[in-house]
Amino acid sequence: MIGIKQEKCDYCGTCVGVCPVDCIELSDSFIQIVHKICIDCDLCIKICPIEVLYKVEKN
């Protein structure tokens, strides 16, 4: 699962542009990952300019 450091995000939209399954909702000061659709490819984590996104290991 992908986690979001909400207070750190600047809403630049770069993660949305590389997401292969279009599972990120982002507007103004809002960001959310639709986990049902997410395939955990981690591209959003890799592209974020300021490391807002991170991997959450499932228990």
Next chain:
Amino acid sequence: MTQEKYDVVVVGGGPGGSMAAKFAAENGVRVLVLEKDREIGIPVRCGEAVGGAGLREFMEPKGAIISSPIDSFRLISPSGIAVHSSAEGAGYVLNRKVFDQELAILASNAGAKIQTRSYVTGLLFDGDYVCGVKYRFQNQEDREVRAKVVVAADGVEARVGRFAGFKTVTKMKDMETCYQVHLANIDVEDGVCDFLLSNKKAPGGYIWVFPKGNRQANVGIGISGKFSAEKSPKKYLDEYIAERFPNASEINSTLGGVPCDKTLSEISGNGIVLVGDTAHQVNPMTGGGIVNAMKAGRISGKIIATAIKEGNVSKKRLSEYDREWEKTVGKINERFYKIKEFTMKLTDVQLDKTAELLVEMPPEKRTLFNVFKTAVRYQPALIWEVTKIFFG
């Protein structure tokens, strides 16, 4: 549910969206622009430099939109060899927020209606035609608006095109992930823009220093998504600033992603066109996208208005935009893409040696061809790449 009707709905109030709106409205159709954010022009998403000639096609470069003029460029090699070139009025550092708002006002004066806090969540379809959008207004009310043509100008996210089946996703290697800070209290030469190439300091991209006058500059970095997993652009830039401008103060920071790619193979469909970053219309070598988006907006805006008046908004009719774009900018961008691919293959040593030879060459001889001839001298294996640039 509220349902409105317009001739054209433009999704996104950046330079591309505003120009599409302006040129469509000027040509006699009713236009609505939907901007998701609460204010046009923010957040600024990286880069404020723009070419002078391109900008002057649209407006006088004066007043609050301009932060400072640029009249020379320095390409700096990894070890610090500077290749200088100057041209008066070559470019400008913009006040991007003021600039974007000025463009929206131009669209508005032409008759387009601009609406902020309107987040598009989907498209409306009539058979295989796009015929409007669904959007969330002020983060609380779901609305629909019908339109004969939708202009997707939603930037790097590029979701609106995807809703209609366009393959707008940017490949990791082509996404430049960028971070920029506005620094004060630094020693920097006004009017001179620096571009630093270095595989070590900015892999697959470059560091820029754009002076803003009064001991200030925008200092930024873009790196290829191929390399950003190990280290983010912010980390690279923080290191560079600590070394080069240790006493600087940070006034603000901006960030964003730039699709440095060839233009999508299709940028129009039944009842829809794609404009700007969303259509991958950025210059893939420099990452500059402002003027290209404005040009795409101008071309598509006029064509849409005419097509609507003719009563034919089919893909076939709207693809006049594809052809016009290909002729004016698309073809050039294809060459820039090959140059980018070539440059990314050069090692730091090769970049240094190329710069050394270029410095000795008189400026008028520094043509694109000579630059490549010089670079290839140190890596003959790249001859094939150069051949592709000039003949492919």
